[in-house]
Amino acid sequence: MTKIKGKKEVTMKLDRRRFIQCAAASSAVATAGALFPGISFADWPKITGNSGMVSWQKAPCRFCGTGCGVLVGVADGRAVAVKGDPNCSVNKGLCCMKGYHSVQALYGADRLTKAKVRKNGQMVEVPIQEALDLVAEKLKETKDKHGKDSVAIYGSGQWTIPDGYVASKLFKGCLGTNNVEANARLCMASAVTGFITTFGIDEPMGCYEDIDNANVFITWGNNMAEMHPVLFSRMLANRKRRKDVTLIDFATRMTRTSQASDKSILFKPQTDLAVANAICHEIIANDWVNWEFVNQHVSFHKGKTNIGYGTEDHFAFTDKAEPIDFEAYKAFLEDYTPEKVERISGVSAKDIKYMAALYGDPSVKVTSFWCMGMNQHTRGTWINNLVYNIHLLVGKISMPGNGPFSLTGQPSACGTVREVGTLTHKLPHGVVMNEQARKHAAEIWQVPVTNIDPKPTYHTVEMFRALDRGDIKFIWIQVTNPMVTMPNLNRYRDGALKDDRFVVVSDVYPTPTTDVADVILPAAMWIEQEGMFGNSERRTQHFAQIVDPPGEAMSDTWQIIEVARRLGFEKQFPWSEKDYIEKIWEEYRLFHAGPKHEMAPYSVLAKRSGVQWPFVDGKETRWRFNPKYDPACTNGKDFDFYGKKDNRAWIWARPYEPAAESPDSEYPFWLNTGRIIEHWHTGSMTRRIPVLNNAVPTSYVELNPEDAADLGVVNGEKVKIISRRGEVIMPAQINGRGVPPRGMVFVPFFDESFLINEVTLDAFCPISKQPDYKKCAVRLEKA
Amino acid sequence: MPIFSYLAIPRDGAKASLCTDLAALDYCRVIPADNHDVVVLITDTPDEATEEALQKTLKNLQSLQSLDLAFGYDEN
Secondary structure (H helix, E strand, C coil), X not given: CHHHHHHHHHHHHHHHHHHHHHHHHHHXXXXXXXXXXXXXXXXXXXXXXXXXXXXXXXXXXXXXXXCCEEXXXXXXXXXXXXXXXCCCCCCCCCCCHHHHCHHHHHHCCCCCCCEEEEECCEEEXXXXXXXXXXXXXXXXXXXXXXXXXXXXXXXXXXXXXXXXXXXXXXXXXXXXXXXXXXXXXXXXXXXXXXXXXXXXXXXXXXCHHHHHCCCEXXXXXXXXXXXXXXXXXXXXXXXXXXCCCEEEEEECCECHHHHHCCEEEECCCCCHHHHHHHHHHHHHHCCCCCHHHHHHHEEEEECCCCCCCCCCCCCCCCCCCEEECHHHHHHHHHHHCHHHHHHHHCCCHHHHHHHHXXXXXXXXXXXXXXXXXXXXXXXXXXXXXXXXXXXXXHCCCCECCEEEEECCCCCCHHHHHHHCCCCCCECCCCECCCHHHHHHHHHHHCCCHHHCCCCCCCCHHHHHHHHHHCCCCEEEEECCXXXXXXXXXXXXXXXXXXXXXXXXXXXXXXXXXXXXXXXXXXXXXXXXXXXXXXXXXXXXXXXXXXXXXXXXCECHHHHHHHHHHHCCCCCCCCCCCCCHHHHHHHHHHHHHCCCCCXXXXXXXXXXXXXEECCCECCECCCCCCCCCCCCCCCCCCCCCCCCCCCXXXXXXXXXXXXXCCCCCCCCCEEEEEECCCCCCCCCCCHHHCHHHHHHCCCCCEEEXXXXXXXXXXXXXXXXXXXXXXXXXXXXEEECCCCECCCCEEEEECCCCCCCHHHCCCCCECCCCCXXXXXXXXXXEEEC | CCEEEEEEEECCCCHXXXXXXXXXXXXXXXXXXXXXXXXXXXXXXXXHHHHHHHHHHHHCCCCEEEEEEEEEEXXX
């Protein structure tokens, strides 16, 4: 005992002495700074870094798409603390519970630190270089034997921008396949097609400063209190400070957002389409149309109807836009009077007129927010179009406080998936179908233009169907967990496990996806590597490598580079480990040169807590399409919707069409799935953070209290949820944080012990190809 | 067991040799400025006798023009 006590004392004394040394150094440096303004000491951080003291470095938060700036505290090479970055305009020093505890996700006990390969059915540890050899060998062998489209890479909105860039360059530019997809297809694709069809160009026109200027916030199927808590707090702070701020929650179930809002309006699933049209009907009927804006900046179109749901393999759909005039649009809306829509949606005509009056009042600034509720929707593109219609009819767009705002869910769904273009049809600039875009990419990538295939291949659902069918035989999965997140999961897990499929998974922890892997590559996580994310408001955020990755873990970018070089593409991937992120960024920037999407140089990104694009002549762009803020506006008018060839934003006549699967006598309940504040996506990181895991250790099914009584179930009792595709048994939660209406249940998907996606349906929006995780039919049994 | 930090000012043109001289001494840690002829010196000696010996050595360095005390701590 005495020896142990003595050892402890020595350790404490040493730490204290190092602390004093560091204070001495800091004091001298501070004195020098006072005597010699501008003096710098490059070696100073090295000394404080080894002192036992905490040093702080900036990074964007690892979790949601808000893009909060954090300061990571490091002591003795280990990340030990997090605080909000007061210099980051996104969060101004605030964080949510996931952000504050984020560094603990680096240090879970079962962190993957060594590569593993399957030998005789068993996963065996091997040196990572040996595993990378095998990945390259299998990739080449599969491509040679089965063709270029038999190999694929599936990434993530949590990929850093360099991760996605090198993946696209290798697969599209060098290997010649468009089999590149990312899980943002599951969360953001409808937002993209909504932007493209309405504005001809992707990503929000506004920024978070809208929150400080709007009088009315309408959240469309968007539980911001849990999914974007820092932004929601900013809304609440504005309401408290300014007194003229109103929050309206328009949703399918009661949530914490409903509780904090001034008014909660519930609608029946899928009928948001009808309500949006009814709001437009009411705006026109009351002559609240901003005619000056509409005449100058808007054109009217209709597309195809009865467009299907994509539940069958090889489903294909191409929309066709037809111009219509205002009178035709007005006639289309006659089916959507508030009274008619009340019968479809369950929303009273009075509430529809109330929302229309807010949008229509020229003295009120309105910001609409949405995220998964509108995007994970079999008519996701349409509902995005319809909310834009509302803002365009009244001219409330592209101005501080006035705008539609599509929020993103992942830290770099915008930066990596939408901007780099890690989707089958996309390139870093433009689409593969466009010859000029292919030439541009080939020139920058130094590959023959014929390498880049002009035909897109598989969107995400179809990619996993192709894996099941055997059309794809090699897939590399990075930074995502599809064996938890794919809808209709049983089919896709069975497909991945088939004998002649080869699955490579790069991740930081064991997951159900590493369970189906033939090779597991240990990945560096977040601040264990240098990189960039891009958030919801067009903000690119750089982070340096702050701590070392454990064991042989390697950044996803470098893993791809290693494999590319083994495949003979040294010329395209020439960078050194010392500065590859900077070199990749400067190459990638070439794609976006010009006032519509100019990105900040590396040197600027490295200094700031994020920079919004377009970044032109040293200035960030807060609001696009408005010449007061946007340097790309050139038409001399008060707005310039330069994404479309007619220089106008498009209002679309899009009807209400029912969901792919609705409750019936056999399956009488709606199943809705989603997230909760404590856990990030599939929980592979947050479930390893003790305080978050202890807060919500298991998933559950939310039941309406009357449905629970009918079923004879009380809180915590087991309920079996059964669909046409699968079943799961899980505990009931009644009158918890969320309360669904009668006839609906809600299940968070973070818990791999209860794979709710074995129950969900793989129907998707035919335009965006994004699945609808919010609506399918189930029946319940007391288990 | 005193710990001190100083701003060490070299004689004209002698910053590099001052850094070399100081770094060669026991109980000394050096942080040169990148853009001025100034060096931060941190000393951490185990006892009073060693501290006195170090002070004498420092005073005799040809490359050193002056030492300005910035921080001082002594447990005794």
